[in-house]
Amino acid sequence: MPVKFKKVFFTYSPKSPFEYEALKDINLDLESGKFIALVGKTGSGKSTLVQHINSLVHPTSGIVDIDGFINSGVKKERTKDIKGLRKHVGLVFQFPEYQLFEETVERDVAFGPKNVGMKEEEAKEKAHWALEKVGLGKSFFERSPFELSGGEKRKVAIAGILAMEPKILVVDEPTAGLDPAAAKDTMSLFKKINEEGTTVILVTHDMDLVASYCDEVVVMENGRVEAQCSPAQLFGRDLSEYSLQNPHIFDFALRLKKRGIVLDMSSIRTTEDLAKAIAKRCKHG
Amino acid sequence: MKNILEVKNLSYTYQGENSEALHDLSFSVPSGSYVAIVGHNGSGKSTLAKIIAGLCSYKKGKVTLFGEELNKTNLPALRKKMGLVFQNPDNQFVGSSVRDDIAFGLENRQVPSEKMDAIILEYATKVSMEKYLDHAPENLSGGQKQRVAIAGVLAMKPELIIYDEATSMLDPVGKKDILDITFGLREENPDLSVISITHDIEEAMRADYVIVLNKGRLVLEGKPSEVFAHTEDLKEIHLDAPFLMSLIDNLKKEGVDVPSDVDTLEKLEEYLCQ
Numbered sequence: 384m385p386v387k388f389k390k391v392f393f394t395y396s397p398k399s400p401f402e403y404e405a406l407k408d409i410n411l412d413l414e415s416g417k418f419i420a421l422v423g424k425t426g427s428g429k430s431t432l433v434q435h436i437n438s439l440v441h442p443t444s445g446i447v448d449i450d451g452f453i454n455s456g457v458k459k460e461r462t463k464d465i466k467g468l469r470k471h472v473g474l475v476f477q478f479p480e481y482q483l484f485e486e487t488v489e490r491d492v493a494f495g496p497k498n499v500g501m502k503e504e505e506a507k508e509k510a511h512w513a514l515e516k517v518g519l520g521k522s523f524f525e526r527s528p529f530e531l532s533g534g535e536k537r538k539v540a541i542a543g544i545l546a547m548e549p550k551i552l553v554v555d556e557p558t559a560g561l562d563p564a565a566a567k568d569t570m571s572l573f574k575k576i577n578e579e580g581t582t583v584i585l586v587t588h589d590m591d592l593v594a595s596y597c598d599e600v601v602v603m604e605n606g607r608v609e610a611q612c613s614p615a616q617l618f619g620r621d622l623s624e625y626s627l628q629n630p631h632i633f634d635f636a637l638r639l640k641k642r643g644i645v646l647d648m649s650s651i652r653t654t655e656d657l658a659k660a661i662a663k664r665c666k667h668g
Numbered sequence: 669m670k671n672i673l674e675v676k677n678l679s680y681t682y683q684g685e686n687s688e689a690l691h692d693l694s695f696s697v698p699s700g701s702y703v704a705i706v707g708h709n710g711s712g713k714s715t716l717a718k719i720i721a722g723l724c725s726y727k728k729g730k731v732t733l734f735g736e737e738l739n740k741t742n743l744p745a746l747r748k749k750m751g752l753v754f755q756n757p758d759n760q761f762v763g764s765s766v767r768d769d770i771a772f773g774l775e776n777r778q779v780p781s782e783k784m785d786a787i788i789l790e791y792a793t794k795v796s797m798e799k800y801l802d803h804a805p806e807n808l809s810g811g812q813k814q815r816v817a818i819a820g821v822l823a824m825k826p827e828l829i830i831y832d833e834a835t836s837m838l839d840p841v842g843k844k845d846i847l848d849i850t851f852g853l854r855e856e857n858p859d860l861s862v863i864s865i866t867h868d869i870e871e872a873m874r875a876d877y878v879i880v881l882n883k884g885r886l887v888l889e890g891k892p893s894e895v896f897a898h899t900e901d902l903k904e905i906h907l908d909a910p911f912l913m914s915l916i917d918n919l920k921k922e923g924v925d926v927p928s929d930v931d932t933l934e935k936l937e938e939y940l941c942q
């Protein structure tokens with residue numbers, strides 16, 4: 384089942400001087416099991432949109448159908464089972480600090496599973512499993528989540544959501560603040576979870592990640608969805624109309640194309656793939 | 669050339685912790701230079717930034733700023749000459765509107781109130797946030813918050829700017845804008861020095877000098893082209909090579925013998941198309 388946005392509008396601070404329409408007539412099908420990127424320039428409405436998927440904010444009008452859980456502008460239509468929805472959809476915030484609150488890292492990560500009914504011991508085990516996945520070993524368990532480095536905080540926030548094993552994982556700029564190795568490990572981890580059946584929705588400004596990991600990309604601009612297609616369909620042309628930049632590999636392929644070396648980009652996702660394709664062309668002329 | 673910052677044998681341990689966050693660090697920043705600091709998560713970058721900005725007091729080593737050794741008496745005066753943009757912009761905001769927030773820093777520097785409005789508008793416009801002057805900082809998008817935090821610091825015309833991952837949530841165009849603005853300010857004031865902590869290798873490539881931290885220690889320093897040529901060493905300490913170096917590496921693995929003088933994408937394109 385997909386996540387469906389039907390005619391969704393959203394206005395911040397309605398009827399105040401700061402009234403701002405952040406989402407305008409969003410109609411969107413996000414298919415189950417896919418790895419979907421949501422991109423667009425600063426302020427285009429990405430974070431606002433994803434917060435609708437776990438009912439953190441409600442549409443001003445319109446409906447979001449999340450595998451049968453309804454988030455609507457009309458209160459009566461909204462699902463009463465918020466706990467069920469939050470177990471189903473895990474959202475990692477753009478700023479990890481908003482998500483951390485317990486005294487120790489271990490308790491912070493175990494909070495989610497416990498909150499949806501898991502027993503203490505089991506929740507702890509889940510927490511250990513998730514912390515290990517994000518690369519935080521035992522030495523972090525008893526530390527305060529507030530006395531960590533920026534990247535370490537982000538890892539704790541990601542672990543907290545992984546521990547819930549959601550069916551839909553929504554991550555808002557998860558690699559901001561991660562070092563290159565951690566960013567790569569985190570994305571590989573999401574890919575693996577995705578291959579095991581979880582839908583992953585990734586908000587990002589990093590087009591290299593979109594090219595390497597995603598099946599589909601949704602482009603937002605000024606509160607509207609401007610495009611929904613595969614990365615290979617989007618990239619490799621002038622993207623300045625969306626204030627986007629091509630991934631490095633497409634950018635370089637574009638330079639070569641202008642000089643008459645045309646590569647089939649549909650199967651090229653990484654720098655390694657690109658090098659292989661170039662080498663093949665060079666050898667065979 | 670005189671140094672705007674000198675750090676000598678600096679070590680630091682957080683209270684209650686048993687391992688050092690920084691160990692025996694020594695380096696200097698010449699006046700007018702743009703220095704990038706890179707390193708894995710938890711390598712000590714923000715700790716170092718907080719010490720330089722006088723937000724953490726250190727016991728071991730010596731930090732000299734603008735030619736004076738940092739101490740309790742001169743800290744307020746030295747602090748006025750530098751601006752730190754925090755890793756999380758929410759930790760930076762004090763005003764209830766974008767305007768107040770930028771004004772707060774200016775007031776602190778005794779900027780006369782009749783000049784203030786023009787300065788606020790000038791810097792908000794630089795970062796394209798002039799339409800949001802009356803908005804509350806907490807009601808902005810992530811990237812907008814970062815832009816405002818940067819405007820607030822730049823408006824104070826510091827002689828030393830410290831960016832702690834200040835553009836991590838900006839779109840690529842926005843990132844480039846901030847970098848261009850910073851380089852532009854440096855043209856206006858050749859003495860302006862910048863320390864930029866970043867995970868963005870492409871940004872670090874534009875710096876004059878790069879310092880690499882690993883587990884609280886300085887392990888590598890030099891010009892970007894020198895430092896980032898150590899692709900294998902960088903991988904070992906959780907860092908990455910810029911796209912150019914990584915593409916060349918991969919091409920070599922595939923048997924394409926890229927000459928060693930190819931050090932830009934243009935030259936690589938030229939070589940491959942010949």
Ligand SMILES: Nc1ncnc2c1ncn2[C@@H]1O[C@H](COP(=O)(O)OP(=O)(O)OP(=O)(O)O)[C@@H](O)[C@H]1O
Pocket residue numbers: 395396401403405423424425426427428429430431432477806807808809810811812837
């Ligand atoms: N709490 C709020 N109150 C009023 N306006 C808001 C609020 N949060 C966001 N906005 C506005 O809504 C618009 C969309 O914000 P949103 O956070 O969804 O953008 P975004 O695409 O996630 O941007 P970024 O890439 O910078 O994180 C922005 O113009 C922002 O100023």
Ligand SMILES: Nc1ncnc2c1ncn2[C@@H]1O[C@H](COP(=O)(O)OP(=O)(O)OP(=O)(O)O)[C@@H](O)[C@H]1O
Pocket residue numbers: 529530531532533534535560562682683685689707708709710711712713714715716755
């Ligand atoms: N307030 C604190 N109390 C105790 N330890 C801390 C505190 N802040 C950071 N640390 C620890 O000090 C070390 C260095 O942290 P620092 O924040 O300087 O890292 P960083 O290089 O900025 O990392 P990141 O890239 O993740 O932001 C880390 O091991 C971190 O866990």
Ligand SMILES: [Mg+2]
Pocket residue numbers: 429430431477555809810811
């Ligand atoms: Mg956002």
Ligand SMILES: [Mg+2]
Pocket residue numbers: 532533534713714715755832
């Ligand atoms: Mg940091």
